[in-house]
Amino acid sequence: MENRTPDDGELYAIVYGTEDEPGREVEARGLNQGAALVQHGNDLDALGHELAALDALDGEVIDPERVEDVPARRVPRVIEHRDHDGRRGPRRGEAFERAVLPDWLTSRSALVGSTSWACRYYGKAGAFHGVRLPLYALRVAARSPWGAARITAAVWRWVADSEHRDARRALLTSGVTAEGYLRIREERRNQARGRAFVAGSGLAVLASGGVVAAQADPMTQAIAVAASLGVLGLVGRAKDGRITSRAMDKAEAPRLTADLIAAALTSLGLSSINGPAGKDPKAIRFLALVRDGAGFRADIDLPAGATAAEVMDRREKLASGLQRHESQVWPERDPEAHAGRLVLWVGDRPLSKARPAPWPLVKAGRTNVFTPIPLGVDHRGRKVTTTLMYASGVVGAVPRMGKTFSLRLIELAAALDPRVELHVFDMKGGADHLPLADVAHAFRAGDEPEDIAFILADLKALVAEMRRRYKVLRGLPREVCPESKVTDELAGRRELALHPIFLAIDETQIAFEHPDHGSAISDLVTDLVKRGPAAGIMVWCATQRPDAKSIPVGIKANAILRLCLKVSDHTANDMVLGTGAYSTGIRATMFSRSDLGTAWLAGEGDDPVIVRTSYVDADGAAAIAARARVARAAAGRLTGMAAGETPADLDLSSVLDHLIAAWPGTEPKVWADELAARLTEHLPGVYAGWTAQNVTTALKPYGIRAVQHNRVVDGRQVNKRAIARNDVLAALGNTIDTPHDDKED
DSSP states (O other), X not given: OOOOOOOHHHHHHHHHBOSSSBOOXXXXXXXXXXXXXXXXXXXXXXXXXXXXXXXXXXXXXXXXOOOTTSOOXXXXXXXXXXXXXXXXXXXXXTXXXXXXXXXXXXOHHHHHHHHHHHHHHHHHHHHHHHTTHHHHHHHHHHHHHHHHHHHHHHHHHHHTTGGXXXXXXXXXXXXXXXXXXXXXXXXXXXXXXXXHHHHHHHHHHHHHHHHHHHTSOHHHHHXXXXXXXXXXXXXXXXXXXXXXXXXXXXXXXXXXXXXXXXXXXXXXOXXXXXXXXXXXXXXXXXXXXXEOSSEEEEEEEOOTTOXXXXXXXXXXXXXXXXXXXXXXXXXXEOTTSOTTEEEEEEXXXXXXXXXXXXXXXXXXXXXXXXXXXXXXEOTTSOXXXXXXXXXXXXXXXXXXXXXXXXXXXXXHHHHTSTTOEEEEEETTOOSTTGGGGGTOSEEEESOSHHHHHHHHHHHHHHHHHHHHHHHHHHHSOTTTOTTSSOOHHHHTOGXXXXXXXXXXXXXXXXXXXXXXXXXXXXXXXXXXXXXXXXXXXXXXXXXXXXXXXXXXXXXXXHOXXXXXXXXXXXXXXXXXXXXXXXXXXXXXXXXXXXXXXXXEEESSSSSOEEEEEOOOOHHHHHHHHHHHHHHHHHHTOOOGGGGTOOGGGSOOOOHHHHHHHHSOTTOXXXXXXXXXXXXXXXXXXXXXXXXXXXXXXXXXXXTOOOEEEEEEEXXXXXXXXXXXXXHHHHHHTOOOOOOOOOSOO
């Protein structure tokens, strides 16, 4: 048989039948039956009508134009829905499947969010009406006379059959005979007597009930009176009046519907949306509109050529179109779908007006930097966590958006792990980080010369400590340290001294742009960011001016965690969140000035998330730091300044000072390997493991170069790299005349 595609006429005959053969049931292959889905719990009663009118999709079976001479047959019934490869179900990426169970039955966070919203909503309504019950009772009692009058009038009209009076008059005046007239009058009298008897019986029953109630106990009497007044008051209430007050202001925002969202999208002034939508009202496709936590979520396919990023850029206009506060409206791109898939979440109330989620560790609890710690919640109320170990981080924002408080929250989380050694430097010199001084090994606030010298010395010591740690890790058995990094178990072994170290620098632009020491500080911090994580060293930098100077390229490229609050432009956005973040829709420029503490968090999971960091005020921070200090004291982990050391007790000198202190007498030149050994002996905690190469490398930033130096050892000439004493003294700014041999030995 010839294998060819049937033409339209043959297809029509197959599907609808002919005069000789009826149409057959057919199988629809590759049919895209994607339709708008509404999950359980959606109270948007207008949604089904709005979404059911979607256009025919690609591959849908539609009726061809009928030929007049072909009689109509029954429409075929689709009996099976298969993909092209024979598998049951829609083609991948084409249909939006409906879950068997709603999200609130399968997700704990969704259940908590929906339950908390329902409890808040109905709890507020219950409390609102509960405290007004006495007022409602007075309103009902006040309307009871009107109720009694209405009931009396209604009974009288029923007994007198007043509603049929006009009909009887018309009948009597229509030329009815005398016999007919008498019959009508008699029937009315009989009806009136019957109804009067019923009404009288009812009145007697009510009177008897009143007599019984009058002889009952006071509680029964009160209940009877309240019930009577309640019934009479409800009957007597005004038609346009209300007994109860409104617990919720329904005029605050219109109900969220597909039509409202579509109108808001077309109001953005985007030609990529308005053009197709003007030609086809169904160009904006709604895949789902469901209840999601404390708000509603809509999954929308924008017209071809429109992107979610364009909508995100106009969040303020979108909120205006939806007639809601800007911090209620959160457009996002679906990272698992095409660029035109918009995920729109609309909260029940503005995020900026809602109280920040309390930090779970404010009152009690400890942390472990090797496991996730709570950071805040996303705009849907779901908990957001981050893991500090094996990662460095960057925090960026314009001033007064919560950058410092967010960094302090992370510092407090690190402080609640007693093993963590804290180094906190506030270059601004404010009081925001002062609570950490009670637990920090090294703490400094300010940018005075002595502060810069202190920070520079501490960073050098941290780099030396990092080198020592790698030497320790290299010496551990493979079964103890298989991945050559500090693990949770190794961090707890005191004899190894591999406890976690947390370094935080606020307002890094002040340190990195220092005219004399900025370059050295930047190089040291970059080295710690690059090599520190595996050695258990975490570095966090925060700045209010994200640019290439305040966040050097080495830090930007190697910091894994990025927390970006509101920034002013795409350059600052990508400086914090990484190159290309803005173009993919991850835009901190979308935040408004009211979105305090709200940021994009990148690096924790596969996709960046919006987080509103938990708010801890100064008193709360002091209480947490005090609790952390008690835990450290109990564990014997108080070190450095927290243990009572003062800045004067710390070594603020450089490697040049140490070289002169360890120099053998006034020798003009000393071999570099000998100097390394003397440095190790002089300060083993800083220079343990140093070689000649370490010495020459450390001196290069000071402009000191090694020279060849010959010496006689065991009767033979030995030539090695050496350092000239005069070069070291010159770098220190000293001019001391010492014997100097200009000849290369």
